Amino acid sequence: MPADMNDYFKKRKPSQTPPPEDDRNSGNGGGGSNSGPGFQSPFGGNLGGKGIVALVIVAVLALGFFVLKPFAIINSGEVGIKVTTGKFQEKPLNPGLHFFIPVFEKIIPVNTRVRMITYSNQNRPSVSEGYSRYEGGLKRNPAIRVMDSRGLDVDIDLAVQYHLRPETAPRTIATWGTAWEDKIINTKVREIVRDVIGKYAAENLPQKRTEIAKEIQDRVRRAVESIPGKPVVLDSVELRNIELPPKIKAKIEELQAEKQNVMIAEQQKDRAKREAERKAEIARGEAQKKRIEAQGHADKIRIEAQAQAQANKIIAESLTTDLLRLEQIKTQKGFNEALRVNKDARIFLTPGGAVPNIWVDAKGREQKAVSSQQ
Numbered sequence: 001m002p003a004d005m006n007d008y009f010k011k012r013k014p015s016q017t018p019p020p021e022d023d024r025n026s027g028n029g030g031g032g033s034n035s036g037p038g039f040q041s042p043f044g045g046n047l048g049g050k051g052i053v054a055l056v057i058v059a060v061l062a063l064g065f066f067v068l069k070p071f072a073i074i075n076s077g078e079v080g081i082k083v084t085t086g087k088f089q090e091k092p093l094n095p096g097l098h099f100f101i102p103v104f105e106k107i108i109p110v111n112t113r114v115r116m117i118t119y120s121n122q123n124r125p126s127v128s129e130g131y132s133r134y135e136g137g138l139k140r141n142p143a144i145r146v147m148d149s150r151g152l153d154v155d156i157d158l159a160v161q162y163h164l165r166p167e168t169a170p171r172t173i174a175t176w177g178t179a180w181e182d183k184i185i186n187t188k189v190r191e192i193v194r195d196v197i198g199k200y201a202a203e204n205l206p207q208k209r210t211e212i213a214k215e216i217q218d219r220v221r222r223a224v225e226s227i228p229g230k231p232v233v234l235d236s237v238e239l240r241n242i243e244l245p246p247k248i249k250a251k252i253e254e255l256q257a258e259k260q261n262v263m264i265a266e267q268q269k270d271r272a273k274r275e276a277e278r279k280a281e282i283a284r285g286e287a288q289k290k291r292i293e294a295q296g297h298a299d300k301i302r303i304e305a306q307a308q309a310q311a312n313k314i315i316a317e318s319l320t321t322d323l324l325r326l327e328q329i330k331t332q333k334g335f336n337e338a339l340r341v342n343k344d345a346r347i348f349l350t351p352g353g354a355v356p357n358i359w360v361d362a363k364g365r366e367q368k369a370v371s372s373q374q
Contacts (some may be wrong), residue, residue: 036177068118071099072107081108081170088174092166110173112117112166117185118160119144120237121243143243148192152248157241158195160220161184162234172231184232188223194217203255213239 071095074080080093093107100107116138119362143155161183164172176183196215200208217237222236244252 001267024198037247038338068102069103071097072109074107075096076110077107077113078111079166080353081085081110082106083108084162088170090170092169108173110164110169112164112169114161114163115139115181116190117141117160117162117181119156119160120240121155121157141186144190144193146197148197148200150201152202154197154202155243156197156239156247157243158189158216159191159236159238159240160189160234161236161238162232163223165231165233168229168231171229175229176231184224184227192219192223195219202244203252204240205244207251207368209239209242211365212242308367 016114038039072080074093076095078095080096080098082089082093082100082105092110099109117140118138119141121143143157145153145155148154163179193216196212196219198207200212216239220237221234224230224232
């Protein structure tokens with residue numbers, strides 16, 4: 001122990017026996033011999049000079065361990081990239097505790113979770129996740145303004161999901177840097193959206209929305225997968241909105257109103273057609289009913305006529321001269337009885353004396369014709 005420290009401890013403990021003169025001048029501070037009095041540890045017991053040196057070394061190492069922090073903790077959803085004197089190691093570090101040599105080495109944690117870039121003009125609250133312009137892990141960008149086939153400006157609202165491939169993360173960061181998202185995803189998405197939208201007229205974009213969304217996703221996926229080493233995995237590309245110029249929107253709304261009116265007219269026409277068909281069907285039913293009734297009436301008359309003719313035939317076949325004479329006598333008898341009541345009546349007989357006979361009341365103003373047929 002140095003002399004000045006030895007003197008300090010002497011002043012602190014005056015009751016101890018002073019060490020010999022040769023020990024004070026030796027520079028060991030009495031630590032050269034285990035039998036002599038030495039430094040008293042605060043935990044009890046005496047420490048020699050080597051113990052003090054070991055304690056100082058341990059304290060320095062502990063202080064350096066917590067100050068320099070020669071370790072890194074990689075969380076789930078991340079990989080670690082070890083950099084040794086500026087050179088990136090090819091193999092990424094898995095989640096867990098990893099040590100490195102300060103000054104010569106360092107470990108960079110890289111996020112491999114699914115991320116999203118949004119292209120929108122809508123205002124949303126920002127939540128920082130260690131990156132600027134992020135909302136809950138989403139990187140925000142203005143809507144992509146492109147020109148249609150006629151040179152009109154159109155704003156495209158997109159959402160792109162992707163994540164860094166863990167096994168190639170060291171090579172990706174070494175090649176593209178920490179701004180790999182803008183260099184890989186952002187530039188390709190903007191370029192492809194301009195190419196796709198530029199093929200259509202603005203007023204046709206809403207009708208082609210599904211086709212446009214599929215084409216954009218397929219082309220972005222092919223562009224990302226064609227990068228050497230395939231550093232990024234594209235999860236999805238969602239077309240959220242197509243913001244048209246005000247004049248085009250007004251024109252589309254006018255066309256939609258006209259289409260709605262045409263649709264209403266077509267519906268009214270179909271309704272009138274169905275009503276006319278219904279009435280025609282009712283009329284056909286009524287006509288068919290009348291035909292059936294007329295046919296039934298005609299059949300009735302025909303049947304009755306046939307029956308009457310058959311009866312007349314039977315009657316005609318049953319008539320004889322004696323029978324007709326008998327009937328004439330009966331009729332004459334009836335007239336004779338009538339003459340008794342009305343003697344002024346005039347009687348006309350048909351030629352041959354055959355029935356019927358006609359008699360007329362001469363006293364009345366109205367003439368009555370009575371026909372009797374037996």
